[in-house]
Amino acid sequence: MPLELVLNVAVGGVLTGLVYGLMALGLSVIFGVMRVVNFAHGEMMTIAMYAAVIAFAQWQLDPFLMLLPVAGGLFLFGYALQAGLINPFIARPEHSQFILLVAVAIIMVNGLLMAFGPNARNVLVPYALDSFEFGPLLVDKVRLYAAVASLGLAAALFVFFRGTRTGKAIRAAADNHTGALVVGLNVQRLYALTFGLGSACVGAAGCLMALLIDVTPTLGPVYTLLGFVIVIVGGLGSMAGALLGGVLIGLSEALAGLFLVPSAKSMVSFALLILVLLIRPHGLLGRST
Amino acid sequence: MRIAGLPLLAGLDRRAVTLLALLLIGLLFVPAVAGPYLLSIMILVLYFAYVGQAWNVMMGMAGQLSLGHSLYVGLGAYVAAALFVHAGIGPWIGALAAMAVATLAGAVIGYLAFRFRVGGVYFALLTIAFAEFTRIGFDHMTWLGGSAGLFLPVAQRERNDLWSLRGDPVMFYYVILGMAVTALALCRHLARSRIGFYWRAIREDPVAAEALGIDVFRYKMLAAMASSAMTAPAGVFFAFYYNNLFPEQIFSMLRSIELILGPIIGGLGTLFGPVLGAFVLTILAEALQEALQTLGWQIPGIKQVFYGFCLLLVIVFLPNGIWPPLARRLGLDVR
Amino acid sequence: MTAALEVVNLSKSFRGLRAVVDVEFTAAAGVVTAVIGPNGAGKTTLFNLIAGAIKPDAGSVRFGGTDITGLRPDQICRAGIGRTFQLVRPFAGLTVEENVTAGALMREPDVAAARVHANEILALLDLSDRRRRLAAELTLPDRKRLELARALATQPTLLLLDEVMAGLRPTETDRMVETLTRLNRERGLTIVLIEHVMRAVMALAGKVIVLHHGEKIAEGSPAAVATDPAVVESYLGAEVA
Structure with a gap:
């Protein structure tokens, strides 16, 4: 196998992995x-992908423009989901x-299926097939x-x-729930805010993923x-572990797709998940609590 | 008033025995009155009652959340179907092989998880990972049809052949009814014996259980193996009833989730919860689909959205399921 | 008097923090031995080491003449050591009777026999009228009694009690002291207990062991230990500062 091909695939995997990382973050x-x-x-994430697809199909809005709105x-x-339900x-x-969120997930998947049908959709921006050349490397734009x-x-x-008061307050609430209550932090609001931020991450990641893969409800x-794997x-x-995990998984998926049957590539991810669960229950950079 | 003599019914009061007998008689006469459509729904109800009971052993009794039980359904289905298609071995022998394979899989996963102390959510993820790994693996096993599916020769419907499980839906109805009743009786026996007490102790608090002389690892292993062994025949039934198997479907995570809905909605850890949950959920979902069909709406996904909302409502408002409050109202033992 | 429990040079550190240092003591059969000391002295760690919940770095534990060091908690329970937890751990979703039956099953041949035995113990501890209640519904004093009942159901020859009086009112404490005295006198049960309630220690213990910063600083009769200057200082130093 030519080294250039491997290198190209690897770089693609790392880049996709960064988007995975944002989602996992x-x-x-x-x-x-x-x-x-x-x-x-x-x-x-799928909901966000549909938002990007619809915005592009209806009003030709570039997903990069939709990043912040989505x-x-x-x-x-996410804020409402946490405050109201979770x-x-x-x-x-x-x-x-776990079961509560499984229920929410089932409703979302099938709600999307009801709304958009089972067919795959995609976003084809004008520069979708452009690429940059760095020496022997060919990188998708x-x-x-x-x-x-x-x-x-x-x-x-x-x-x-790290830098804002609210951010620090959230970290304080994460470290010590009771302590945060004692010093008068509104933990419920901070939790809702956190769930909102986590959802915003996956929303942005969905917008970007819509550029990279076709979206289906399932x-x-x-x-x-x-x-979870990541x-x-x-x-x-x-x-930092989430980003690193994203890159690792993106890379290993891409390489597995190269060396194995493409459809078997996620087997590698699951094998990795099993191994990590057994050997390092706290991951590569996790806290050992 | 306690009824003595019949060991299977020991400890049940007369009221409970009467209600159970009425239910059983009612179920025995279903094929006499039901049309093909209703019969197919009742088969589905009993299928979920059976497989829910099997899953409940692991989660409801021993407190180990498995979200990968489709693995054992799938293994059971493929082992029996492969033996039938490739070697002409009938489903009853096949079921034994299926149970052996599923038990082995359950034991391996259990051993790894419990030895390496993978608990709670991590355990649930581990079970999903194994199921998904196996699903993709079966997609690539060409001698078992791969992703294109494995098909059983369809029956000649002249005569029911119970030994080969080739016949009409009425025969399948009685087979799954027998399976569901056996599972209920078996679980009742387990729940009332030493192993049931130990499982519940481990479910409630493994550290305290250990301090009472309970070998937690051993009893968790037994739960994993009993549950996977019980789940496999559901797969065998599935294979011979539907006559086709696709890894994409039978091993899918949605199947794993579908089979836990009954016990959760009915009541985790109770004996009658999985049965009641299967009844309520399947029948409501089918009724909904019927109603929509008469209105002329064909919406894929609506049944699952309904499942999702049922699960959501129950977990929010009745975290112990619908059986405990109902049982108290009927004056029956919750368990 | 024969020694039921011999602890020899037992040590355990957590990430450099020395929780138990070279502790050595014996608990005589049929005697109540109390382990006292300020908070953080390593008392509960010592119990966890004896009961097998954690493994010692060094030293050994002998019970009835056999080495039980490093065995699992369930094996140690099988050997005849019952224990309670400082923060009670009832099986909340089970009834009181089921809680105790689960313990009784270890030595009884079947569930029916275990249930009979469980009910005897519930009667002994005045819990019979609550046997159908869920453990989660009990008050703290009742939960403490349930914790004791469950440990007793395993028919131990040695009982490790971790602060069974903490949080009890004086009348309830007296009731518990009376129960323990009865178990010790009538059944010859050997008891090792961790206790902060000095009234109970004085009433029950034949021997007292004092731990401070993981080390044994005194040992002797309750009266002797109470006047030991090192003990008084460890308490004053710890509690006042």
């Missing part, structure tokens, strides 16, 4: 702060939370832009958590699982 933030496992994560919409959606479940047993946008948004989120569960590989609750 949302899952990781939600888990890290609230210890809630968002089982509807991939489904939320993220904002998903933020509101909050009473924070103190309930783990499996009840959309993929590079999407990766850069993902990195930018992840950095913005990082700055928010994409949700696959990407929920992919999200955050567990990287360490649930670790922001």
Whole structure:
């Protein structure tokens, strides 16, 4: 196999992996702060993808323009979902939370199926087939832009958590729930905000993914699982781990697609998930709590 | 008033026995009065009652959340179907092989999970990962049809052949009824014996259970193996009733979720919850679809949206399911 | 007097923090031994080491002459050591009777026999009228009694009690002391208990062991230990500062 081909595929995988990372970042933030496992994560991404597809089909709006509006919409959606439905479940047993979100996921997948039918749709921007040449490397334009946008948004989120009062308050609530209550933080609002932010991440990631793959209503569960694979590989609750996990999974998927039958490539992800669950229950960069 | 003598009914009061007997008689006469459509729905109800009961052993009794039970349904289905198609071995022998394979799979997953202390949500994810891994694997097994599916020779409907499970829906109805009744009786027996007490103790608090001399690892393993063994015959039934198998369908995560709806909606950890949940859910969903069809609306996905809302409402408002409050109203033991 | 439990040079550190350091003591058969000391002295860690919940870094535990170091909690329970937890851990979704039956099953041949035995213990601990209630519905004093009942149901020869009086009112404490005295006198049960309630320690214990910063600083009769300057200082130093 020519090295150039491998290299090209690898670079593509890394770039896609950064978008995966942004998606998984949302899952990781939600888990890290609230210890809630968002089982509807991939489904939320699918909703965002449809938003991008519809905006493009109806008004020819470029998904990169839609990035912030869609993220904002998903933020509101996530905020409301947490405040209205999930909050009473924070103190309930783990499996009840899980089942609640499974129910939400089922409704989303099939709601999309009812609304848009089973056929695949896509976004074909005018520059969809353009690419940059870096020596022997041929890099898709959309993929590079999407990766850069993902990195930018992840950095913005990082700055928010490190640099702003609200961000610090959220981290305080994550570290010590009771302590946060004692010092007068409105934990319920912070949780809703966190779920909103996590949803905004996956919303933005959905917008970008719409440029890279076709969207069908049943994409949700696959990407929920992919999200879990990534955050567990990287360490649930670790922001940098989510990005790193995304890159690793993107890369391994791309290479597996090259060396194995393409349809078998997600087998590699699941095998990786099994291994990581067994060997490193806290992932590569996770906290050992 | 307790009824002695029949060990299977030991501990049930007269009222409960009467209601159970009435239900059983009613179910026995369903094929006499029901048309083909209603019969097919009742087969589905009993199928979910059976497989829900099997899953309930693991989650409801021992507290281990498996979201990958479609793995055992699929393995059961493929083992029995492959033996039938490739070697001409009938489904009853095939079911034994299917149970052996599923038990082995359950034991391997259980061993890895419990030895490496993969618990809670991580355990649920592990079960999904194994099911999905297997699904993709079967997609590539060409001698089992791969993603194009495995098909069983369709029956000649002159005579019911119970030994080969080739025949009309009435025969399948009685087979699945027998399976559901057996599962209920078996689970009742398990719940009332030492193993049932130990499973519930582990479900409630594994650390405290260990301090009472319970070998937690061993009993979790037994739960995983019992549950996977019980689930496999559901797959065998599925294979011979529908006559076709696709990895994409039988191993899918949606199937895993579908089969846990009954016990959750009926009541986790209760014996009658899975049965009641299967009845309520399947019949309501079919009624909804019928109603929409008469209105002329054909909307794919609506049944699943309905499932989703049922699950949502129950988990929010009746976290213990609908059976416990109903049982109290009927004056019956919740379990 | 024969030693039921011998703890030899037991040590355990958590990430460099030395929780239990070279602790050595014996608990004589049929005697109530109390382990006291300020918060964080390593008492619960010591119990967890004896009961097998955590593995020691060094040292050994002998019970009835056999080495039980490093065994699993269920094996240690089978050997005849019952324990309660400082923060009670009832099986919340099970009834009181089921809680105790689950414990009784270890030594009884079947569920029916275990239930009979469980009910004897419930009667002994004045819990009979609550046996059909869910454990989650019990008050704290009743939960503490349930915790004790469950441990007793495993028919131990040695009972490890971790603060069974904490959070009880004085009258309830007296009731618990009376129960424990009866178990010790009438059944010859060996008891090792961690306790902060000094009134109970004085009433029950034949011997007291004092831990401070993971180390044993004193050992002897309750009266002797109470006047030991090192003990007084450890308490004053810890509680006042």
